[in-house]
Amino acid sequence: MNTPEFRAPRGTFDLVPPRGEAMLAVRDALAAPLRTAGYGYVETPSFEETTLFARGVGESTDIVTKEMYSFTTRGGDDVTLRPEGTAPVLRAVLENGLHRGALPVKLWYSGSYYRYERPQKGRYRHFSQVGAEILGTEDPASDAELIVLAVDAYRALGLTGVRVLLNSLGSHESRPAYRAALQEFLRRLDLDDETARRVEINPLRVLDDKRPEIQKALTDAPVITDFLSPSDRAHHATVRSLLTAAGVAFEDDPRLVRGLDYYTRTLFEFVHDGLGSQSAVGGGGRYDGLSELLGGPALPGVGWALGADRTLLAMEAEGLPLPGATGVQVFAVPLGEEAAAWAFSLVTSLRREGVTADFATGGRGLKGAMKAADRSGAKYAVVVGERDLAEGVAQVKDLATGEQQAVSVNGLVTHLKRLV
Numbered sequence: 140m141n142t143p144e145f146r147a148p149r150g151t152f153d154l155v156p157p158r159g160e161a162m163l164a165v166r167d168a169l170a171a172p173l174r175t176a177g178y179g180y181v182e183t184p185s186f187e188e189t190t191l192f193a194r195g196v197g198e199s200t201d202i203v204t205k206e207m208y209s210f211t212t213r214g215g216d217d218v219t220l221r222p223e224g225t226a227p228v229l230r231a232v233l234e235n236g237l238h239r240g241a242l243p244v245k246l247w248y249s250g251s252y253y254r255y256e257r258p259q260k261g262r263y264r265h266f267s268q269v270g271a272e273i274l275g276t277e278d279p280a281s282d283a284e285l286i287v288l289a290v291d292a293y294r295a296l297g298l299t300g301v302r303v304l305l306n307s308l309g310s311h312e313s314r315p316a317y318r319a320a321l322q323e324f325l326r327r328l329d330l331d332d333e334t335a336r337r338v339e340i341n342p343l344r345v346l347d348d349k350r351p352e353i354q355k356a357l358t359d360a361p362v363i364t365d366f367l368s369p370s371d372r373a374h375h376a377t378v379r380s381l382l383t384a385a386g387v388a389f390e391d392d393p394r395l396v397r398g399l400d401y402y403t404r405t406l407f408e409f410v411h412d413g414l415g416s417q418s419a420v421g422g423g424g425r426y427d428g429l430s431e432l433l434g435g436p437a438l439p440g441v442g443w444a445l446g447a448d449r450t451l452l453a454m455e456a457e458g459l460p461l462p463g464a465t466g467v468q469v470f471a472v473p474l475g476e477e478a479a480a481w482a483f484s485l486v487t488s489l490r491r492e493g494v495t496a497d498f499a500t501g502g503r504g505l506k507g508a509m510k511a512a513d514r515s516g517a518k519y520a521v522v523v524g525e526r527d528l529a530e531g532v533a534q535v536k537d538l539a540t541g542e543q544q545a546v547s548v549n550g551l552v553t554h555l556k557r558l559v
């Protein structure tokens with residue numbers, strides 16, 4: 140086989156059928172519960188001013204320090220391909236004044252995101268997320284609602300192995316005391332220079348360090364849940380009881396921090412054990428101070444992003460059939476030129492009537508055309524030759540049983556509509 144001259148860039152891949160359709164179906168399924176719950180759809184540009192992410196995601200995060208696709212445009216603007224969706228959506232809400240209307244604002248979105256990460260299975264430089272945000276309320280019911288909607292989406296796809304990890308990072312009432320206690324603990328450890336620096340800038344991020352020796356050293360680290368203020372504790376308790384009432388099982392994970400700086404109170408991650416090291420299929424949390432960070436008014440919010448690529452990998456890991464594999468219901472096999480023109484108009488009429496249909500092209504002989512019919516996934520082939528046309532009939536063949544029946548061309552569309 141020839142080696143092609145061009146390949147998809149490192150860390151990216153193409154989606155070709157049938158995985159292409161499967162990805163579309165996964166995105167649709169992840170969004171379906173949101174649409175049922177009345178969320179509005181929002182679309183923002185694929186790139187934004189770099190400072191939006193520097194401020195909105197956090198200067199000390201891996202995303203901002205190492206992973207952004209940033210460049211200066213010909214006009215001298217510094218822009219970045221979006222590494223995540225929340226900061227852009229919040230920017231759009233503030234810019235379009237949605238926060239001045241009825242609150243809360245509930246939004247969903249779907250698209251491509253870009254991070255310059257070290258590629259491996261489940262970790263790509265271009266990936267696909269479906270996201271949701273609720274803005275303008277501190278109600279813990281919103282946190283619980285989002286978690287339930289994500290769990291329902293995974294369930295609808297047939298996934299049984301998704302676990303919900305839950306934590307509270309506390310608000311400004313709880314965090315300073317915890318941060319100080321954690322710092323004090325971490326300063327006593329023997330850490331490399333970079334980690335020691337992180338202890339001073341953003342100690343919570345150290346909890347996210349995946350190295351086994353660090354995780355071991357953290358065994359006795361103080362946990363945030365011991366430092367929650369009464370109102371943060373009450374918020375967390377309500378989220379938990381609403382989840383339980385909704386039949387959603389969750390695991391408390393007091394070490395859960397996640398890689399973005401803006402989270403407050405509720406934090407959660409959806410993980411799947413069939414994925415190896417990149418086990419997070421989705422995650423999110425509350426971000427009550429983010430609007431102010433972006434120059435907006437106080438506008439509490441909570442949201443999540445579900446990774447479509449990893450959701451598809453999780454389905455494959457569970458051996459679920461790929462969703463969305465299409466194919467057509469009817470395949471027309473014309474024999475001869477006159478029949479070809481007739482088949483073309485038959486297929487056009489069928490499609491306009493909502494019957495999925497295709498036809499053999501290029502004047503293929505019966506054998507090749509029937510092979511194409513089998514490959515198309517169709518249940519019925521309509522075989523038509525010049526003699527059939529002269530008699531005003533077409534042969535409708537059931538491709539599963541091989542049974543064939545002559546049907547009058549006049550009633551053919553109606554007949555096929557009834558059959559499929």
Ligand code: AMP
Pocket residue numbers: 223254256261262263264265266267268397398419420421422423444445446447448449450
């Ligand atoms: P995050 O914004 O990092 O919480 O990402 C939310 C979800 O998007 C994760 O749980 C993953 O499923 C997915 N995701 C994040 N980064 C990547 C990546 N580099 N490649 C594939 N999926 C990703």
